[in-house]
Amino acid sequence: MSGFERALVVLAPGPLTTVQDLGRRRHAHLGVGRSGAADRGALRLANRLLANPEDAACLEITLGGLRVRAAGDLLIALTGAPCPATVTDAGGRTRGIGHASVEHLPDGATLRLGVPSRGLRTYLAVRGGIDVPKVLGSRATDLLSGLGPERPAPGSVLPVGPAPAGFPVADLAPVPEPESGVLTLEVIPGPRDDWFGPEALAALCSAPYEVTGQSDRVGMRLRGPHLDRARDGELPSEGMVPGALQVPPTGQPTLFLADHPVTGGYPVIAVVRERDVDRAAQARPGQHIRFRMARDSAIR
Amino acid sequence: MNARVHRCGERAVLVELDRLEEVVALYDALAAHPPPGIVELVPAARTLLVRFEPPAHHAAVESAVRAVRPAGNRRARDEQVVIPVAYDGEDLAEVARLTGLTEREVVAAHTGTPWTVAFCGFAPGFGYLVGGDPRLAVPRRPEARVRVPAGAVALAGEFSGIYPRESPGGWQLIGHTETVVWDITADPPALLRPGVTVRFTEVS
Numbered sequence: 001m002s003g004f005e006r007a008l009v010v011l012a013p014g015p016l017t018t019v020q021d022l023g024r025r026r027h028a029h030l031g032v033g034r035s036g037a038a039d040r041g042a043l044r045l046a047n048r049l050l051a052n053p054e055d056a057a058c059l060e061i062t063l064g065g066l067r068v069r070a071a072g073d074l075l076i077a078l079t080g081a082p083c084p085a086t087v088t089d090a091g092g093r094t095r096g097i098g099h100a101s102v103e104h105l106p107d108g109a110t111l112r113l114g115v116p117s118r119g120l121r122t123y124l125a126v127r128g129g130i131d132v133p134k135v136l137g138s139r140a141t142d143l144l145s146g147l148g149p150e151r152p153a154p155g156s157v158l159p160v161g162p163a164p165a166g167f168p169v170a171d172l173a174p175v176p177e178p179e180s181g182v183l184t185l186e187v188i189p190g191p192r193d194d195w196f197g198p199e200a201l202a203a204l205c206s207a208p209y210e211v212t213g214q215s216d217r218v219g220m221r222l223r224g225p226h227l228d229r230a231r232d233g234e235l236p237s238e239g240m241v242p243g244a245l246q247v248p249p250t251g252q253p254t255l256f257l258a259d260h261p262v263t264g265g266y267p268v269i270a271v272v273r274e275r276d277v278d279r280a281a282q283a284r285p286g287q288h289i290r291f292r293m294a295r296d297s298a299i300r
Numbered sequence: 301m302n303a304r305v306h307r308c309g310e311r312a313v314l315v316e317l318d319r320l321e322e323v324v325a326l327y328d329a330l331a332a333h334p335p336p337g338i339v340e341l342v343p344a345a346r347t348l349l350v351r352f353e354p355p356a357h358h359a360a361v362e363s364a365v366r367a368v369r370p371a372g373n374r375r376a377r378d379e380q381v382v383i384p385v386a387y388d389g390e391d392l393a394e395v396a397r398l399t400g401l402t403e404r405e406v407v408a409a410h411t412g413t414p415w416t417v418a419f420c421g422f423a424p425g426f427g428y429l430v431g432g433d434p435r436l437a438v439p440r441r442p443e444a445r446v447r448v449p450a451g452a453v454a455l456a457g458e459f460s461g462i463y464p465r466e467s468p469g470g471w472q473l474i475g476h477t478e479t480v481v482w483d484i485t486a487d488p489p490a491l492l493r494p495g496v497t498v499r500f501t502e503v504s
Contacts (some may be wrong), residue, residue, distance in 0.1 A: 028340045028351075029331070030490040033419035074456040135484055145424050146465070147484065191306030191314040237421060239342030239349025241312050263344050271309030 006160040007073030008126060010152045011110065014065025018217075019130055019158070020123075021148045022055040023258065024138035031262050034242075035142035035209065038217055038258045038281035039121050042080035045173055046125035049077040049102055051166040056129030057139035059152070061122040064115040068124075074105040074160060075127035075168070081119025081178055081282060086112050101172040119178030119282040127168075131161035143258040144218050178282040182208050185276040186294040187245065192235070192267035196247070197228040200269060201293075204245070208288035209253070215285055217259040219246075226251040227269060237263040243272035243280070245291075255289075257281055301370070305362045312351045313361055320418055320430060320458075322374065323348050325370030326496065327419070335364035343419040343494060345428070380497040381479075383462070385410075385453050385504055389473035391441070395455060398438045398472075406474065407502055409433035415460055415484070415498045425464035425482030427492030430462055443469035451476045453500070462492065 006122060020043060023036025037043035037060055044054045059066065064083040078085055082099040090108030097103045097111075105111055105126075116122060132139055132149045141148035152158060185216075189201055209224030227247050239262065240246070245253040246266045255272060257280070275295055283289060303326075304316040317323050325444060327343040330350070334341075337356025342349035350363050387407045389395075396403045415429035440456045448454075452463040454471035463469060464482035481491040492498065 025340060027424075027489075028342045029327075029421060029494055030422060030424060030488065031422045031426050034340075106387060136489060147424060187309060188309055191308045236345035236347075238314060238344045238347040239308075239312075239353065241309050241349070243309055261422075268308070271312075274310050 006074060006128065008059075008074070008130070008158045008160065009069045009071055010154060010156040010158065011067040011069055012065065012154055013111070013152045013156075014061055014063065017060040017066055017152050018060050018141035018143070018153065019057050019132055019139050020060040020141060021057040021139045023140045024136050024147075025245065027136050028057070028239075028262060032147065033142055033145060033259060033262045034134060035140040035148065035259050036138070037123065037140075039080050039278045041275070041278045042121070042123045043125070045100065045175065046079040046123045047129075049073055049079075049168060049170065049173060050125055050127040051164050051168050052125060052127060052129050053164065054163070057132065058126075058130065059124040059158075061113060061124060062120060064113040064122060066113045066124070067110060069110045070105040070107055072160070073107050076103050076105045076111070077101065077125045078103075078113075078122055079125070079173075079175070080122045081116035082112035083116045085121050088112070098172065100175050102168050102170075118180045120284050121281060124201045126160050128161040128163045130160045141216065142259050143216065144261060179279070180287075182288045182290050183279055183283055184290045184292055185280055186273045186295050187270040187291050188273065189270045190268070191271075193269050195198070195229060195231045195235075195267040196269055197230045200227045203227055204253070204269060205291045205293060208290045211283045211285050211287050211289060213285045217257055219254045219256045219260055220280065220283065222253050222255060224252070227253060229267070234265045235267055237265045240264045240268070241271060243274065243277040244268045245270050245272065255280055303366065305365060307358055308349065311353065312349055313358060313365070315348045315368075317346060317348070317349060320345055322370070324418055324494070326365070328478045329368045329370045330365070331426075335361070337361065342421075344421060345419070352450070352475070375486060379493075379495070380414075380499065381491060382499050382501055383453075383477050383479050384503040385475040385477045385500050386504075387475040389453065389475045391472040392474045395436075395438055395472050395474055397437055401435065406436070409436050410474065411502055415500070416494045417494050417496045417498065420492070421493055423464055423467055425490040425492065426461055427481070427494075427496070429460040429492070429498055430458060434458075438472050440470040441472060444468050445452070448473065449476065451478060452467055452479055
């Protein structure tokens with residue numbers, strides 16, 4: 001069977017499903033953000049399990065609810081937030097499948113994801129990768145700028161690329177589940193900590209912040225200790241990074257995620273460490289985050 | 301060049317300069333010869349964000365940035381674009397009031413001198429144009445519009461710009477153009493890239 005005939009047919013996308021890879025580079029100077037998986041480590045792992053290139057395109061599924069049917073025999077892996085997952089084959093037999101493991105999705109079979117009990121974003125990788133056309137070098141869906149593939153909807157056919165030369169070498173990856181309690185994330189002060197009072201960094205780390213419902217792939221609005229500015233006014237807009245804690249005049253920080261604006265005009269008091277941005281992307285509204293200063297050895 | 305270098309997380313530094321011209325010069329120099337490990341440059345009004353990957357680290361990137369000796373003037377690119385504008389924007393009268401000019405004088409000032417793209421931001425393909433008539437400096441609108449149409453030609457602060465696609469926006473709208481400034485099927489996708497010279501002309 002030619003690679004082109006293999007596909008995932010979307011029956012139901014759930015609350016929010018997008019196609020993601022590791023994002024687009026080389027266009028930041030044109031005002032194009034990187035985008036890509038919110039939990040980059042989870043997407044990489046799903047691809048490694050299938051011997052795909054690490055940046056192959058996957059589905060990022062928010063709070064489960066996805067139903068897809070295989071066209072052609074597929075190998076798949078689920079990572080990130082663990083969902084109850086079942087496969088119903090063409091003959092109507094249903095079986096449960098594992099998390100962070102290599103699974104067979106035969107021609108005509110349907111994969112159903114329930115709602116994860118922990119974490120927010122699940123990644124579905126398929127051996128060969130999702131082969132929708134690239135936009136500016138990437139298949140990432142940037143929900144802020146509108147770049148990238150259409151959001152999968154009922155009836156969408158997502159072609160699967162040719163299988164890579166290598167074969168999976170592990171059936172299962174032992175990974176810790178996303179945390180359900182208070183997340184502790186390490187931050188590096190700056191670049192604009194001097195725009196705040198001397199006690200603001202201590203306040204940031206003094207008590208947990210709640211992840212509010214105003215949270216998406218662009219960023220998470222947090223509610224907690226007030227961060228007092230020492231200077232008024234706006235910055236001329238400046239470049240932003242994932243993990244940046246931007247503080248508008250309300251004194252309540254926003255933690256930027258994958259689809260953050262390329263530039264922003266509010267000062268950034270501190271930036272969450274790279275590996276902890278992935279964990280932040282699995283925090284659900286209502287969950288709490290505690291910040292802690294990174295030790296100096298973390299910052300060369 | 302008085303550069304303040306701030307850490308910006310594990311994988312970036314934010315270089316702060318006194319003037320936009322210095323940002324442009326540093327960006328040009330680093331873009332032409334990127335030091336090892338530097339993967340992304342984001343120029344803005346007073347800053348250049350430099351993103352890097354290991355084994356590069358903050359101290360090495362900071363030294364590389366400080367070692368740059370920017371050329372005196374941005375080498376004028378050959379690229380010059382002419383953008384025909386219908387000066388019928390909703391804020392044209394307000395801009396006239398704010399500047400003390402007549403509406404016709406606003407149009408004459410906007411078309412009278414060439415502009416240059418300093419940097420892009422806000423949205424893909426949104427170029428911040430500088431170097432125009434200084435009398436056109438106006439504040440943003442007190443409240444942003446929920447919807448500004450694609451092709452709207454606008455002013456804010458020292459900048460002029462063209463909205464690449466329909467989006468919210470707080471700039472003062474003075475006209476519109478049919479010229480497409482952002483096309484993802486084109487290579488490069490942005491018409492208004494850093495360094496490109498723009499001349500506006502009036503269409504009736």
